[in-house]
Amino acid sequence: WRARHVLDVISLGPDTATGLGVGWAGTVTGLLLLVSALVAVSTALVGPVAFFGLLVAALAERIVDTRRHGVLLPAAALAGIAVLVGGQTLFQHALGNATALGVVIEFVGGLVFLLLLVLGSRK
Template structure:
């Protein structure tokens, strides 16, 4: 059985594999969140506080790549989706503690995926591709951030 998602199809047969992978990865990230707070201080500060900076960065990148690969396998490539979620999360978060930022990013990510889908199919009764809307707003957010910083 295939579920239609924003112009793309999510294969239900992948859910028994994807759901435990995502659950375990999220649990590992949340368990590592205190060390992520230390890692965000930088290489010198985290090393002096007793955290192996290189291992922490590689470990975090591996966990994030698992999450991104599962989302790509289920929904397809969404270029600016992750950037849009992170940007909106840090704009909305009053604190940079990863124990609070992760659940907020989960909620914002869900709203970014479900919001356009709901409005497109249930309010406007249109049959367009939702990923185009997400990419449009993600690209605009990327340009805004890029122009504010004036550098890559």
């Protein structure tokens, strides 16, 4: 959360970020190490739901219609909570635990990933 303004500057590209005073290589390396550590810890604690972060980030970006990290990070957190709680409630009460929520998240996340790849290649 504290790096949200730096993330906005980094998203402009390496030349622009360097021109605005952000140390590109050090900041990107530090953020990648932080993200990989957080993913490792969450996978160890929760289990391998690989596409959940991608699914929530894409959903939050579509909902708030901005790329500003100050708005996008809380929206992604709320979307993640809503998807997990809503999905688990749906599977427990409406479907009687017919399948695991992780399986559905992996399937839908994989489809969203492929969709984002296809739409990104068209640009």
